[in-house]
Every structure is written in C-alpha cells, then in structure tokens.
Amino acid sequence: MFTPQERDRVREQLLRAAEADPAITAAAITGSHAVGAADRWSDIDLAFAVDGGLDAALERWTELVHRDFSALHHWDLRSGAAVYRVFLLPGRLEVDLAFVPAAEFGPHGPSWRTVFGEAGRTAPAVPPTPDHLTGLAWHHALHARVCIERQRWWQAHYWIGAVRDQVIALACLRLGHPADYAKGAHLLPDEVTAPLAATLVRSLAEPELRRALTAVSSALAAELQLTDPALAARLQPVLEPHGPDPRSDG
Template identity: 40%
Template sequence: MSAAALVGSAATGREDAWSDIDLALRIGSAAEPGDVSARWTARLYDEFEVAHHLDVLARGVLYRVFLLADSLQIDISFWPADRFRATEPGFKLVFGTANTPTNPAPLDPDHLAGMGWLYGLHARSAIARGRGWQALMMLDGVRDQIIALACVRHGLNPHHGRDADKLPSELLDELMRARASTTDDHELRRANKLSIEALLREIARHDEALAQRLVMPAEALTF
C-alpha cells in the first residue's frame, strides 16, 4: 500500500454521529489486489465486531463495505496504483501521493427522463396485473428520477438523494402528494397519475421538445 486517503464527510469537515468511515487505499504496483483486500478483511474481522460485508466493483476499483455490530459502516476501497485519485471534492490524503483528480461525469437529463418513463411503463403494467408491491417499487423509481432531474436543474448533488432535502418545498410537497399510501388499486392509479404528471413537468424544465413528444405516451401511462 503506497498511499491512503480519507473520502466523504470526514474529508470535508461534515462528519457527524451518523457518518460512516471511508478510506481509499492505493495498492502498490507489485501487489496483488485480491491478497491486499483479503488481508484487510481478515484484520477487520479479527479486531472489530464485523457482522457482514459486501463488495461493489466500479471502474476497476473494489469497494468493500463492512457492517459492524454497532451498525457502524466502514468502506475501504482498493485502488490500482494508476487509478488512485480524487473523483469528488471529499478526498484528503493521509500519506503518499495521488494521480491527477478527475470530476465525476454529470448525470444526463435525457437518460434520467428515459429512466423515468421506463419506470412509469412498468408501474402501469404492475397496476394492471394487480401486483401492488411491484407497482409501489416502480413508482418509487419514477420519483427517484424526478428528484435527480430536479437536483441537476438546481445545481445540487443528484446522487442517492443526498441533496433531495434542499429542493424547493413546493416540489417536495408535490412529490409527497404523489406517493401511494397503500397497495389499493385506486390509490396506486392516483399515485401513478400524479407521478407521471410530475415527471412530465420536470422533463419540460430541461427539454420542452422532449416533454411535448412524451405527452401522448404519458397519457397512456395514466390509464
């Protein structure tokens, strides 16, 4: 290991009682990533009350997420030497050096719009088939895309709802009204209609021409 960095809230001075621990490690060019991650994993299980862990792979980097018995989350990412760099503002070197920082690619509103109507399609079919819980999940997906689109528009972090609470109260109230409170067919249809209408309005704020093309299929989604 030739370098390490704190990432996330601890690196930006925003750490609180609910923050997890995020540590990024630069693996030496001669080291085997699997061996390094295995040793770190064994050490954490030996020295702490680790209940479980999971792996997330992204762009050649292994993110190993540990859950401790007291519910503390510890994220350790294992970076190949040529990839170790800051990819977001929260990055504070503990020792060693890092490559030139990069900025994450911004979310594409067109893609978010597409994901919105795709979730809407599946919400409609789930309602029609009497699959209430699936419909709820698909409607949640529609709302997630609306929130991400709105965050992009307001210059907020659109990832994982991190800045969702900073959105205008009018929009959040609108989305709250669009939430289904039960799996009752009438309630799901009501929530579906309001969600699709909210999606179309948010798309229009980004791309009026696209919103106009979606008017007819959107009406079909609110049967």
C-alpha cells in the same frame, strides 16, 4: 449506536494498519469527513492505493476488519478497477474501504483528503445526464402501469417509487445539487418537493396505485417542462394515465 469518539478511534486504527501494510502505498479520507461536513451519523470512508493485485489485499483486510473490529457482514461495490468493500460493525457503524490499483489512485471529486502517500490525477466523476435520467423515468412509469394492469401490486409500488427517484435526480441536476442517491434532495425547494408527497403509495389497492402513478407522472411532466418543453410535450401522451396502452414483457 456508535459514538463519534468510537468512530474516530476506528478510523485512526484503520489508517495506522494501512501505514503498516507494505502493499498499501497511499491512503485518503473520503466522503464527508474529507471536507469537514461530517456529523453525528457519518460513517467511515477510506481509500487505499494497492501495489499489486487487489485480491490478496482484500482478503487480508477482510480478515483484519472481522477479527479486530468484530464486523457483522461485508459486501462489495465495484467501480472500474476499484473495489469498495463495505463493512457493518457493531453499533451500526458502516466502514467503506476502497481498494484501488496504485496507478489509478486519486480523487474523482472534492471529497478527498490524502493522509499519506501520493495521489495521482484522475478524471472527475461524470454526473448523470438529463437525457439518461429522463429515459429511466419514462421506462419506470411504463412498467408501473403494466404492473398495475397485471395486478402485480408490489412490483407496481416498486416502479412508482423508482419514477419518483428520477424526478428528484432530475431536479437536483437542474439546480446544481448532487443527483446520486438523493444526496441533494434536502436542498430542493418546497415547490419541487411538496407535489412529491402525493406520489407516496399509501396502500396496495388498485385505485391507490393508479392515483400515485398519476401523481408521479404529473411530477415528471412538470420537471421536464422546466428543462425541455419539447420533450415534455412528446412524452405527455405516454405519461398520461389513460394514454396509449403500453405493450411490454418486462
């Protein structure tokens, strides 16, 4: 496992390389390090403003990280015009490098600290809406039930967990915590999280899958009751384990 000292040394080397790259006009530290919330296990998050096309910069930096830091693998996550190239280094150190067109370089939230160059004003990130999360939740619940009927045990397990993820996101949104990737889950009170323990699937036996689906459907109904009782009432017949038979080819 990497040490904080090793991580900090890698981050400083990357920032020095960015300053030496004529195509990089600005750089910022993002994530937990930008707001003083990093801990022993935090990874490296940097954003680079790129003058010109991103492809050449991505190719050049990928070669640099593999050569100078012995990267084991990398993959891309795209968001608008930006490309987040995610590297895995020895010692389980993750390095997330965001390559952004210079005209669009700037913070989308509080986790940002400009190191050099200038950052423009950008629109803040739009959080998910309760309606969207609710739609995902009932969709996943229907598919979990269909998979059980089809005896697709692993797929049913997947969808049950996906419903739980949306319940957590809805609770985080309601209480003002980060909703993406369960980042606010540890801040939820016990009265929200304790019932979710029953939603964990303990085996792939059909009775256990049906039990877990009932538990997660009840947790979803309880969460919806707190924010939109009318919607909770409309969805209740669909969420009940012995409610109307869902018809789906998904």
